[in-house]
Amino acid sequence: MKRYVVCGVSKRAMDMFIAPIVHTFSDRGELVGLLDVDARRYQVCKQRFPELSNVPEYRPDEFDRMIRETNPDVAIVAGRDDTHVDYVIQGLKAGLDIITEKPMATTAADCQRIIEAESQSNGRVTVTFNYRYNPIHMKIKELISSRRLGRVTSVDLNWYIDTFHGSSYFQRWNRKRAFSGGLSVHKSSHHFDLVNWWIDQKPIEVFAYGALNYYGPEGEMNPRKVNGRFCGTCEDQMHCRYYRRWNTRSESSDVADDHIAGMKQQGKEQYTGYRPDQCIFDAEIDIEDTYTATVKYDQGALLSYSINFSCPYEGYRLAINGTEGRIETMEYHMPERVPFSVPEQTVDFFPLFGSKEVIHVVKREGGHGGGDPALLEDLFLGEDPTRPYPVLSGSRDGAYAVATGEAVWRSVEEHRPVQVEALLTCKSQT
Structure with missing residues (x-):
């Protein structure tokens, strides 16, 4: 034991x-x-x-x-x-x-x-x-590993975070780059790791643009420029459209989320001297809420990536192109927060010469689309020996995901392409 x-x-x-x-x-x-x-x-x-x-x-x-x-x-x-x-x-x-x-x-x-x-x-x-363990993502890995697409040449990945989940990052400690590395590290490292794992290539160069469009003091929906507010006690509540979208006048919303379930209630009780309802329009926010990036890989593949932290719904669109075909999929995450009906997620395979194949994937219960329970089994029971490819991540996987995210915000800040390996060979400033 x-x-x-x-x-x-x-x-x-x-x-x-x-x-x-x-x-x-x-x-x-x-x-x-x-x-x-x-x-x-x-x-x-x-x-x-x-x-x-x-x-x-x-x-x-x-x-x-x-x-x-x-x-x-x-x-x-x-x-x-x-x-x-x-x-x-x-x-x-x-x-x-x-x-x-x-x-x-x-x-x-x-x-x-x-x-x-x-x-x-x-x-x-x-x-x-844990996102590697999502059944849809494992199916994509299987398709690429079995060479259904041939050699992967390009990836398009567009990620959307809704106004509930997206604003939560700017209410909490994540809003400071010193604590989180910025959202291109804290959040996007998930996505960069997925792409790195899917295509089995190493990122070598990044060029990106980014901005703080929605949050911070210049946010267009800021009802009043003042610092130090908290959602639970703010006198501007009724004039803040982000607050009104997810809260009633009588009590806070009890919207569930696998990242921040009960945050508005439990967070105030769990931490001494810390509140997770800081104003999303504070001047101390020093990270971006919007990115677009191009990533070049060591075997020639190119990634076109974007993420936006203030969208009407949450999910992603993905397309992966190869020398023998293309796959596409779209996920609507947390459909209970989407104000319209959403289709079942499938993986669509388009051979370069032939007809479209729609692949339905068996679902699993649990967080992150069923990924969490499978990850926990690998952590506490040992890796599943029947899988034909590794899923559990090591330190180098973690390093390349973080380095890609850091390269994104540095490219935004420095207006230049950033070499990933150069970041990994730098000495720590801490």
Whole structure:
């Protein structure tokens, strides 16, 4: 039985890792230590999981003490993005295996530090890119791996985040690049990893444009230019169209989301001195909400990517072209938040010479389109040996996803193409 410690007792940690250890995989592992900066999080966690009442608690500067006293096999890293690198490296130095939430770190240089630490450790890093495990995405991988498309030449990926989910990033700590790396790292690293995995090529150069179009003080729907507001107490509530879209006048909306379920209610109780309802029009926001990017890969493929964090609905459009065919798909994520009927997602295959084939994919229950349960099985039971291709992500996968995201915002800021490998060979500034 493996012994686990958790660094960062976030809601994500509780939902994605602690609950499965306690309820689903209790015969395979046990949680032996919790580490966080906020004692309130221990209380929330142990109220939810009474089985953990005797699990010891540690402050961020007590990592070594935690390892000595609990003798774990694995450290799970699930706190704020900018804290990942320190716990991953400390865990590797202690010889532990690491399971870390994406992004693995917030900068390419810190990712390189992790790779170097891993090379000198008996431990190994796993990055939880759960979107790989979505059945639709696994089917796309199968089609490409079986050469149905021939050699992949180009990818078009357009991602849409709706006004509920999109605005939430600007209410929370994600709004500061120092904490999240910006959304081209925090969010888009998911998407870059998918493309890297699908086509099995390495990104080498990025050119991008980006802007803060919707949020921040210059947002066109800002009812009044003033800083320091909170949605729950703001006197401008009734004049804010983002707030009115998802809240009634009598109480906050109870809209569910697999990332931020109950955020408006639970977040205020879970963290000391932190509110997840900060104003989306604050001047302190220093990240972008809109990107377009072109990515060049080492075997010649080109990616055309865009993402927008203030759309009427959530989902993506994907097309992948190859020398022998093309595949297309569109997903509407969280259809209960879409104000119109949506079609079932299929994968459409167009051979270069021949008729269209519509592929229906068997669905799975669970978060991220059924990806979360399959990922958890690989994490806690070991990788499924029947798969013909690897799915579980390692440190280099995590590094290339982050480096591509960093290259995007740097290209936006510096008005030039950015070499991905150059970012990975830079020394960390932290």
